[in-house]
Amino acid sequence: MSQTPLSLAFDDREAEYETFEALLSESDSLLVVCHDYPDPDCLSSALALSNIGDALDVSATEIGYGGGISHQQNRAMVNALDIDLAPIESCSLDEYEIVAFVDHGVSGRNNTLPNGFTPDIVIDHHPSDKVDAEYADVRTRVGSTATLLTRYAEVLDVGIDERIATALLFGIHRETLDFTRGATTYEHAAACTLRPAANRSLINTLSNSVFTPETLDGIGNAILNRKVRGSCLVSFIGQITERDILPQAADYLLQLEGISTTAVYGIVADEIHLSARTSNSRLHIGELLDDAFGDIGSAGGHHDMAGGQLPVGLLGEVDTPDDIADDLIDRSVRRRLFDTLDEWTG
């Protein structure tokens, strides 16, 4: 095992890495499944894992994803790094010997796979007590899944070329908002490993990729529609086609003076999607969202960033979304958010 910043920072998991290597090298086909609306952390991890599969002579590797890729930076990343992705609906799970989840861990949660499906491999940094896989590596103390995949490539001695290094470093940059949110020594160590090979001008270009008009409108609506209670801000932005507007708006609004918690929600297709952020260290926004919505949908995440999806039928009688239905949805979600925030802070 090479002595690198990461090997110094990480626990010794030699036996686990050997299990992982044996599992992959004995297999002929690998499907890496991204979570829905994959972000750069997930995309780069999937790319790195499929590259490890190639290096271990897995003859067929594929990356599948659900939802869409609507965030301008994520689309730019997929294009610039030529990441080959297939919609998950077009992948048949039983054609692959190994199905691996990266940056998510449970079937049916933040992915479009059936409830109860058991993946062979899970590599993730999100807290979850329900992960079930032949090989599961869930390390919540690291700030990004890309950090873990950097370590796998190192340990298994799989070359980290410019494309992989650029993807993983961009993944870490985005996941930690340029090392300002949730970045640990592990992310800094991984960056030391990746930086020499990474194309830093491409990372700059990707970081500065332009907003789509819809993103700008969505953030504008989030600003206009904001409702503030104490240090908490929530905003409903109605029907949207680009789900990735939500985390961008939640991040942006967190910069408002006096605000330490934000939640932005909208309707994507036939679901309500939420994204929330907090800089209040006494809150765990992932658990808070689970408290607020766990009974009607799926919601959760980290202590400072989280998301969720709820069926629009939350209110029962709403079928064709219109202004009245939107208003009901807004009130109902807002009430649950504010009530749960009160319970946590009161």
Ligand SMILES: [Mn+2]
């Ligand atoms: Mn992640």
